[in-house]
Amino acid sequence: MLTERQLLILQVIIDEFIRYAQPVGSRSLAKKANISFSSATIRNEMADLEELGFIEKTHTSSGRVPSEKGYRFYVDHLLSPEMISQQDLDKIRSLFTERIYELEKIIQNSAKILSDLTEYTAIVLGPTAKENRLKRFQIVPLNDDTAVAIIVTNTGHIEHKLFSFPGTITRSDIEKMVNILNSRLKDVPLIRLREKLFHEVVTLFKHHMENYEYLLQTIADVLNINQHEKLYYGGKMNMLKQPEFRDVEKAQEIFSLIEDEDGVYQLLRKMPFGLNVKIGSENRIQAMEDCSLITATYSIGDDQVGTIAILGPKRMQYSRVISVLNLLSKQLTDSLSRLYDS
Template sequence: MLTQRQGDILKLIIQHYTTTGQPVGSKTLMENGISASSATIRNEMKRLEEEGLLSKTHFSSGRVPSMQGYRYYVDHLLQPAQVLPTEIQTIRQAFGQEFHEINEIIQESADILSSLTSYTALSLGPDVSERKLTSFKIIPLNHRQIIAIIVTDKGNVENQVFTLPPNIHSDDLQKMVNMINDRLVGQPLITVYQRLRTEIPMILHKYFQTTEGILDLFNHLLGHLFEEKIYVGGRMNLINFGAMQDKGQFESIYSFMKNSDELTQLLAPRHSMIQIKIGAELGNELLDNMSLIQANYEIHGHGKGTIALLGPANMPYSKMFGLMDVFSQELAMKLADYYRALDSTGE
């Protein structure tokens, strides 16, 4: 562990550097409250450098934080900054609009957070395990194509254009849809998923020669509902603050930001409220100079969700930590209000 003075020096250097982007020298530290001589401060900075917490630049006698220094600061010295009332008002106004589907709120949360910070925001909605099927509809587009729509009690809507196999006729299709609605509406999705593989095919085979087409369609739609969808706000901001060395690195970052699976893998398990991963902890060489702040929230009866912020390693952690704490609370309240409205209309 560091001494009190060493901790104060490291904290001040990180706060100054994340605000100005400039290396910090002993004079700046003296001016900002370190009560020691210039020589003593330089000696302390040298010890912090030897511990791997600071680095010396080639351009000045000042120091900058290392990834290890950021980690120590986050674990031992970080004090969340108070969020400005204007920022809270901006968040509440953005969430105050009318939403027609739960995923609209999740997407909007990523857009709002990205706009507030100029970083890249990632948002995952609450768990899907408790969702129930409320409606399965099919709308003909032409004699061979349909659009199938699945709706859940949590406000999730999944739709897919599907080309009918030649052996399925429109009259048969409607009979299948009616049967599925009669037997499966109101059931949890996991139950629907299981019964579509066991009971329903046996029943349908009593009436139709083939059921493969409609069951494939339903399985495909349900598969999308079971997937955890990650919504991204400010995707291209990552390119703006990432140190792009060449065209190849630019293309790699761009490809990465389009890959939902890779983005989801960045996130830590939803155990604690706020988690921070720095540099190599992100597990991707493209992000070695970046950090991720992840805030988790829980909505009673509806599972856990996550909102995360991906930005440069020299982000102002104190400010971002405070913002993420408030933002996740505002998002959870908005989602809870939406779920209560759904429950009241279903009564």
């Protein structure tokens, strides 16, 4: 168990290091206003804290730097929630005050604002609905052999795909097909579309149409798209502002991680509900060992859940980032539920 004084010293060391990215020495600590004992005392305490694994030295006679365990303790026990300035609050509110009715735009802007506010990289995962349903299926012929298929979900999400078809298929064939599809597939959850298509709808096709095989396959392709929700990034380049990434090699490493959308998607998807902080190697990814990832979830109604996240150096302003993410996730949940929950 740590004494009050040790807690204080640990906290100040981490605060200072987060701020200045320099190892913290006993002398500079002793000068701080809220510390009233000598540098020698601090040295003794620091030796203890080091023995306990909360801080480290970069070389034998250097100041101390937080260890991963130190950051973890700091995040779990020492964090005082940071007040968010009126200015920043306004920025967040601006997301909702303009009458943007496009969910996608709001989500995208969230990433932008998040990165502006924190100076780190923001990643936002659009809302994944457990139960997204088909609202409408539509085909618009463009000319004699190509058409565009459109699906609209109950959340107003749209997917489309161009396809071509053999001349043997007429416009009335297509119309018939669209009618069948809409009558049978309306309000069916997207995940079930495929099975429904191949079990129920296919028999109707057989009855009412010739040459249905080709179209069936195309439809299956179109319905197959909406695999997973989009990722939005903000401030990708902010990483370069951090002194830990002044080295281009390091920067490239982290960028190739960020650019790997599939990987990032997997990473975010498995984050638990609510707020979560993963520090350095807790992320279990080599390239992220010098990074921390903080995530928060937002939801739209009871069904859709999305994630907002900040990726930054381990030496991150945890307090501020956590406050901002908490606030924004709540605001998103409130406002989006009001706008889109149907």
